[in-house]
Amino acid sequence: MKLDHLQNILIVGLGLLGGSYAMALKKQGYRVNGIARRQETVDYALAHGMIDRGTTEIDPELIGQADLVVFALYPHIFIDWIKQNQQYFKSGAILTDVTGVKGGVVDVIQSLLREDVEFIAAHPMAGRETCGIENSSDEIFKGANYIVVPTEKNTPDAIELCRDLGEKLGFCRVAELSVDMHDRMIAFLSQLTHCIAVTLMCCNNTPDLEYYTGDSFRDLTRIARINDEMWSELFLDNRHALLPEMDRFRREFDRLYDLIQSGDREGIRKMMRCSTERRQRFDKKE
Amino acid sequence: MKLDHLQNILIVGLGLLGGSYAMALKKQGYRVNGIARRQETVDYALAHGMIDRGTTEIDPELIGQADLVVFALYPHIFIDWIKQNQQYFKSGAILTDVTGVKGGVVDVIQSLLREDVEFIAAHPMAGRETCGIENSSDEIFKGANYIVVPTEKNTPDAIELCRDLGEKLGFCRVAELSVDMHDRMIAFLSQLTHCIAVTLMCCNNTPDLEYYTGDSFRDLTRIARINDEMWSELFLDNRHALLPEMDRFRREFDRLYDLIQSGDREGIRKMMRCSTERRQRFDKKE
Numbered sequence: 125m126k127l128d129h130l131q132n133i134l135i136v137g138l139g140l141l142g143g144s145y146a147m148a149l150k151k152q153g154y155r156v157n158g159i160a161r162r163q164e165t166v167d168y169a170l171a172h173g174m175i176d177r178g179t180t181e182i183d184p185e186l187i188g189q190a191d192l193v194v195f196a197l198y199p200h201i202f203i204d205w206i207k208q209n210q211q212y213f214k215s216g217a218i219l220t221d222v223t224g225v226k227g228g229v230v231d232v233i234q235s236l237l238r239e240d241v242e243f244i245a246a247h248p249m250a251g252r253e254t255c256g257i258e259n260s261s262d263e264i265f266k267g268a269n270y271i272v273v274p275t276e277k278n279t280p281d282a283i284e285l286c287r288d289l290g291e292k293l294g295f296c297r298v299a300e301l302s303v304d305m306h307d308r309m310i311a312f313l314s315q316l317t318h319c320i321a322v323t324l325m326c327c328n329n330t331p332d333l334e335y336y337t338g339d340s341f342r343d344l345t346r347i348a349r350i351n352d353e354m355w356s357e358l359f360l361d362n363r364h365a366l367l368p369e370m371d372r373f374r375r376e377f378d379r380l381y382d383l384i385q386s387g388d389r390e391g392i393r394k395m396m397r398c399s400t401e402r403r404q405r406f407d408k409k410e
Numbered sequence: 411m412k413l414d415h416l417q418n419i420l421i422v423g424l425g426l427l428g429g430s431y432a433m434a435l436k437k438q439g440y441r442v443n444g445i446a447r448r449q450e451t452v453d454y455a456l457a458h459g460m461i462d463r464g465t466t467e468i469d470p471e472l473i474g475q476a477d478l479v480v481f482a483l484y485p486h487i488f489i490d491w492i493k494q495n496q497q498y499f500k501s502g503a504i505l506t507d508v509t510g511v512k513g514g515v516v517d518v519i520q521s522l523l524r525e526d527v528e529f530i531a532a533h534p535m536a537g538r539e540t541c542g543i544e545n546s547s548d549e550i551f552k553g554a555n556y557i558v559v560p561t562e563k564n565t566p567d568a569i570e571l572c573r574d575l576g577e578k579l580g581f582c583r584v585a586e587l588s589v590d591m592h593d594r595m596i597a598f599l600s601q602l603t604h605c606i607a608v609t610l611m612c613c614n615n616t617p618d619l620e621y622y623t624g625d626s627f628r629d630l631t632r633i634a635r636i637n638d639e640m641w642s643e644l645f646l647d648n649r650h651a652l653l654p655e656m657d658r659f660r661r662e663f664d665r666l667y668d669l670i671q672s673g674d675r676e677g678i679r680k681m682m683r684c685s686t687e688r689r690q691r692f693d694k695k696e
Contacts, residue, residue: 249625269622269623313624316610317630319666320663323663327659328598333692336535337692338555338599338600340600340603343603348688350682352683373609376609377609384649389642389643400638402611403634
């Protein structure tokens with residue numbers, strides 16, 4: 125099933141990601157409605173042509189019209205929302221999400237969901253260090269990765285639709301991972317890097333560092349400006365995967381420490397050549 | 411003393427930084443000559459209007475004409491060059507550099523240098539993950555910091571000239587640090603961040619990571635593409651300052667690990683709020 129066959133898309137949660145989804149899908153000509161917590165958010169989305177209709181209410185009619193519902197909410201709010209409002213979904217509706225951790229979310233939602241509605245999980249790898257609809261932009265999907273996270277409960281049709289959504293949104297690459305593999309990848313690629321950035325920022329409060337810094341420190345700490353409510357939840361929800369990745373990093377960092385301490389220049393250069401070679405694969409494709 | 415009073419600038423070493431200096435100074439209308447190791451580099455600089463004259467030789471006439479000589483060489487090559495060729499400097503010439511570590515360089519050069527020539531150390535905080543003259547550009551100085559590193563042997567005139575050079579090159583902020591403070595700052599802001607990037611890249615070789623990554627991992631590893639010859643020398647030359655900064659980072663990282671392991675959400679959020687608040691000071695001013 126392709127996105128073109130759908131009449132009506134509903135986005136629940138119009139923050140940075142929900143707003144960017146709305147913008148991208150409206151530009152593609154889809155009918156897009158939105159539900160947000162605050163009226164100012166709905167007003168902003170309407171004023172900027174990001175949605176056709178919006179509300180802060182649980183509107184059974186708006187929910188019942190949607191062929192595809194995208195949830196862009198914090199994990200625990202997402203689960204509560206489904207529990208309380210799933211009776212309003214149209215029969216046959218497809219649900220998807222943007223949640224950063226899948227374990228404890230996908231299985232819970234799929235277990236409690238009505239039989240005639242399907243949830244296919246996805247994770248757009250396109251965050252930013254800012255939040256809120258006023259920072260949203262479909263530009264953030266350019267060159268970015270989109271991960272579909274199917275389970276054995278998902279149908280080929282829903283998986284195809286979810287992949288097509290990623291492509292239509294403008295993502296560069298669409299991949300598939302199991303829930304477990306997704307959470308391990310994200311622990312390393314996203315959560316560990318946020319741990320490092322926060323640590324770097326917190327561990328040294330020497331005055332005037334900003335007058336001496338170069339771009340390397342700026343790069344490594346861009347994401348140290350962090351939404352503490354959301355990220356503390358993601359860290360803890362995924363701690364069984366995150367802690368081993370932090371251990372992995374610590375062991376390698378200790379190895380480099382020892383090489384420097386013992387003056388093993390060739391050992392240091394070997395690590396640097398390894399990192400230089402591997403890094404090439406990660407260049408962004410536009 | 412201001413740069414405008416000079417007739418003739420010589421740049422020794424036309425790599426990424428030397429080339430960028432040449433480009434910026436030529437655009438300002440100065441007469442700029444260059445010495446490089448390879449003839450292709452000289453040809454490139456001449457063809458792109460970055461220098462007026464260039465050579466791969468130790469040309470006593472070219473060296474003897476220079477009022478200001480900028481050394482953009484690896485630390486140990488810089489010291490050898492001065493030892494072998496200082497007899498050719500014009501009396502009253504000012505020397506400066508771009509070397510990333512100052513301890514073991516500034517004191518050595520200032521001790522062995524002729525009395526009628528002055529060396530004032532500087533560190534442009536404007537590197538890149540690429541090297542070579544073909545990647546040089548005066549754009550890299552925009553919004554960047556420039557650190558002058560005077561000692562008690564330096565005259566106010568030379569310090570003023572060196573600060574003026576930083577401003578004329580287009581740096582956003584010019585600061586002054588002692589040799590010891592410079593090396594400690596750089597250990598934290600530049601070398602530690604390179605250690606982290608290299609470690610991140612080396613510690614996990616799971617296939618296909620590049621299909622799942624977001625920008626945070628890309629940002630934290632941009633500098634993992636590293637010139638191993640230069641950086642291993644910088645790490646080891648500065649290891650007495652680098653190892654304590656690595657320790658500082660490890661202690662704070664361990665603290666975050668413990669907070670996550672024990673499920674202390676408020677402790678995690680407190681660190682995140684601290685990092686968010688501090689990070690604001692580091693935004694680049696264009």
